Amino acid sequence: MKMDAIIAIVACRTLFFHAHIADAIRVLSFNSDGQQRGDTWIRYNTSVDVPRDYTLCVRFNIKVFRILTAVIYLFNVRDFDDDPISFEVYFEKIRTKYGGYGRFYPLPSNLATNKWYHYCQVRDMENGEGRVYLDGQLIIQERTNFESKLEKREVFIGQDEYQPRNSLSGKLSQVNVWGQAISPDLISQLANCKVNQEGDVVNWSSVWELSNVEDEDVPTEDLCRSVSHGRVTVLLPLLKFREAVRVCKGIKGVIGIPGNTEALRQELAFFKNNENCERQWAGISDEAAEGVWYDPFSEKSYNTSEIYFRQNNPDGDKYQNCIRMNEKGLEDTDCHVHSCSACHTTASTTWTLRGICEEEERMYYLDLIPEPLAFRGYGEYFIEQTGDSMWTWYNTVTNVTISVLSVKDLNYPIGRRTWEVQTDVCGQNKGLRELTLTACTKSEFTCTDGSCIPFIKRCDLKFDCGDKTDESFCQIVNFPGDYRSKLPPRPASNEALPLSINFTMDTLNVDTTTMLMSVSYNLRITWFDNRLTYNNLKLLTRLNTLSLEEVEKLWRPKIGFINTDDIQNTAVDQDAVTTVLRRHPEYVPDLSNPYEVEIYRGDTNPISTTRKYFTIYTCNFDLVLYPFDIQTCILQLQILSASTEYLVFDPEDSFVEYLGPRQLVEYGIGTIDLRVENSTQYSHLKVEVELVRRYGYAMLNIYIPSLTLLVISYITLFFRPSIFDVRVMTALTALLVLATLFTQVSASLPKTSYFKMVDIWLLFCIMLIFVILLFHTVIDLKIDYRGVFNTSSTMDAGRGSDKLLSRGGSPSLNNVVTTMKVNPINGVFLPDESEKYYHDFFRLKQSILKMDALTYILVSKWTVFVIFGVFNLIYWGTLTVSSGLMYSV
Structure with a gap:
């Protein structure tokens, strides 16, 4: 890229000095409509000398995430590809180049659209380290040997080699470069708008060349919080009260309850120019109990005296249980009368389109546009209403319609609905597909109507959604296509798979004459299967119980009871309880599933099967010291599924316990030990029970x-x-x-x-x-x-x-x-x-x-x-x- 090429491609204009307005900061907007262009950029008015140590800071606000969003580059004047200093934004990561060194860095959490972030990168040659700060917090600190060249550099913002697909769509402010590694304290003050110190190499108040960007001054306080703070209002058409509540909950909003004249006027003002909305709902009713007004959004109850009712209201008794707004106050009315309503929701709410197949996570997220109601994606997607009862989901870059939705009941695409896919996506054919458009967070589950409940209530054996969908599709195990239930899992280390044994004895009965010991016990076998993944694991283990159909598909270890009179071994049947233990909290959300699913790994969360057994073991007693003898009876177990090359008992995680009485009729229970022998062809486990003769008899x-x-x-x-x-x-x-x-x-x-x-x-x-x-x-x-x-x-x-x-x-x-x-x-x-x-x-x-x-x-x-x-x-x-x-x- 050459200077004359830049001038030939784009038209530039020069702004000499942008006056600083008290308590306001200059903000430049790039591609504010979300379109991809190759001629939207800014450039510093002159080339600069960047010393060996430097600090680069910029405040940015992304409107649409690209595959790669170009933010700022400091190019070598002689060769733009040589030794660049740059900052590029992705949805879940960033890419920083210090000049001679750079790579991708994951972020603590995904970035969001329409939110201001403050970014600083520091190259400290003296200490041989690079540091990255986001919103004043150190997120990256690494030691490396930089190879930096002291060359003249051009400062270029908003484009990466003029590729429209990487063009910046969003806002920038406070771009500054210092010729030193500034202190973390100063970086924190800059991020929190406590100071507005500008750089000595590049400063934001200097002259910049602008091409197709918008210039404005924004109050300083707005830069230190998301510009999407506050709320937005979605006007709902004529609906019955319950329908209006359902839709507003799906939008994750509330219908207001005016408490005074001013609040009432503000609510009515939303429908001032709407001729079709002569009636407006207030978000409260007393259908459940006459005279007790219940707010379905906050789940609070109010007495009649606490509500701003019109004079002589309420007067509808049990026949009028809802409230409509009137200029003179609130009045009760029939809940089945159609009325409009103003649904107030948080402007920064992130919407998710679940059920689609996308490789990039950014493509699943959208922002709500209140008027008219539409949804703009973090990437190239857009959902809008294209007819009276038709919604269209399309790609704004390729202008290809991906899917359409024909709404039969409520004219909203919110919640879990069946869309008609018109384009092959990720190898999935055209046709009907269930998709979920939801404002619920990752810690919430979306009911079919779009309302949210805590995710911990998903598949907890009781209904929480009105449509009972929270107890649907509760399968826990995901079996890959090449899964073989006859073959034991093979750990990544290629070592033998360890089996943990929990031997819990409830009762013991010893017969000295026959030298037999009858034991009633619970045997728990625990192992990892790295071939599997699990859905929605709960901290309460009993909620992670597998169905018998799932168990029959699993590989299960087979363990034999050796010192018995007949052939006995472990069984996994209807008497066995098989669960998955959630030991590792990390999970990956499966956005391709319309029923919110958290995917847990099989190599960090083990499977455990528990079954109660009653077994008679043979013992070899030495009665020389009878009746003052101490006997040891051994319960011997052996892995039958495979040899020690593949399966072994885990001596570290295996244990035995006795819960029954310590004093039996003839013996007292002494120490109980568990020993593992993995040096033989098949792994053995021995439970040694010490029996001390009670010589009183x-x-x-x-x-x-x-x-x-x-x-x-x-x-x-x-x-x-x-x-x-x-x-x-x-x-x-x-x-x-x-x-x-x-x-x-x-x-x-x-x-x-x-x-x-x-x-x-x-x-x-x-x-x-x-x-x-x-x-x-x-x-x-x-x-x-x-x-x-x-x-x-x-x-x-x-x-x-x-x-x-x-x-x-x-x-x-x-x-x-x-x-x-x-x-x-x-x-x-x-x-x-x-x-x-x-x-x-x-x-x-x-x-x-x-x-x-x-x-x-x-x-x-x-x-x-x-x-x-x-x-x-x-x-x-x-x-x-x-x-x-x-x-x-």
Whole structure:
């Protein structure tokens, strides 16, 4: 591009100095009708030298967004394509070139039409960084090595190589360039109109060459807010009250309720020159409750005294429930009478045409033109009324009609309607297509009539729209055409897909005899499927529940329960609940869908399926320490869908919990752990349940009874030695009872080839009673008196001797002799010497017998006691160290 070429292409005029008006700023308008032209531009009156560090600021207001909107360029005079400094606007991004470096930068939010923005770009060579500010806020800061050339530059605004499709359509003001990197504080003050400092390289008050632009002075305050502030009024034709409310809500406006004479006059002034509107609605009625006036827009209620009624009104009782405006005040009237109304809406409202197929987002958005009602697109589209009941949507650049709408009920294209597409768009054929023209924001849902409800009420299982369309088309999963439900998802990292397991146990029941554990539990499996996308995910997970038809199309992991008696695995059926968890808040609005849809990614929002199971798992118990044992039962799960190359359990995001009682009939629940093994061919997951035996039952029914029997047997050692039958029968009875107890205990436990601690205890008790019986036998042998006494006196003496022996005393031979009657041997009395010899022998024999009995009785008592004590010390000591005797659950 050369200077003479510029002069030859366009006609220029020079303005030497534009006087600055107090509290007003010069504003230039480019292509204000929205058309694309190649001869609308301005140029600085002279070339400039831009130093290595600089700051460029401009205030801009876009009327129509192009594919690329050319704003400002500082061209190298020698070569326009070499080292440019420029600023270009797109709908959702900007493009900044610092000279030698530049690229696209996303914006925090999309730009809007008819709104002023303040833009500054800073090149700071000393710090090696570029910065971009929008409305005084830093949005881009990056370090880079600039390659800037100190060349003469032309400042050109509004055109990019005179291509009409890129021409600026909008307004500009306060274009300034400083030969330094100005401070962020000064940039903020410039953006907020606190100062009006101009640049030392390029300043807005200097002379500019203008071509086909409009020049005006705008109050400074209007530059610091959107020029579309305030409201616009759409005049609605003759309609019934409910229809007028419906249309006005669709426009996202309100019908006024004058509260005084001045407000009433302002409302009536809108229809001053309209002969067809002799009656005008006020936006209130008492149809629901007589005397209670309800505003359908603000949802507030008023009493009659709060409304500016005409004298002697209201007077229509239940037959006149709406209000019309009269110069003398408001008066009630029939709601079915057709009247006009003034619908007031915000001028900056952005309209969206949903359901069309466009690659560029800007093409979906429009502005409302109030008089006559029409819609001008952010891009090239325009919607206007072309007949009594016909609306046309066409492209202003190509002048091609895209679609038409024939309105049968209300003559407005607002809301969800069926249009007739007359041109192939984005590969979609001609024909009828449902489109939605709405003023609802991204956080709202559009009902068929155009009214808005909060988007969180969309598909929340209750009707909120009057037409109930908020609960329509609530499908959550979007399946791509090449989706295969037999193939597992493959993460972008090409690694195995992790499955998260949530194992929540409700009840446990353990049968020691069969070594089985019955578990009632909820098993939740969670995974990501990056092939899918989801619609309208809610924070409340239960609202993201998939239908059975959707579930059947999904890939679902199959997990087997390994240590069971039969073949069991997970199932996804009508008893399973499958939901999508909204973990990532980011979404993309699907503007091509007439039913507002938010698209969430499948690789950041997982699928979760939950089902309740009742499974009987086999356990391998080691009963050596029974009944003071601690058992571990393992619930083993294995992925069956694919090997570990494709699917693994996620050890970080998997967990187990137990919600049931901690104390069971026979066991107490100890620690519960979850372990993952991904090193084998198929991934395994083990839930280890620690079971601590509750030994109270065994103590009450085994140890205390057996100990009682053992004590009874031991007490027999203290019986009189002469009552041998009593001693033996008591010990034998205890032995028999103990043997029966041993048999019952053995029958209630699994048969094992090893001894259990309870077996050792019972066998010990039996053996100890056997030892006691042996002692009784030996003691009885030692005190046998057969052949020594054969008279009653002798028997009495024997009993006396027994008593003495039982008391530990010594029988007196003299006492015995004095009470005995001795018979002669062979009828002959012994001589005195023989008799004396016999008595000495008998006394010696009795003394020997007495000492042997005492020794054996004493030895038996202490022997049994020591054996019992040593055994218990070893027995209970072993249990204390290696069992659950001292375990606290």
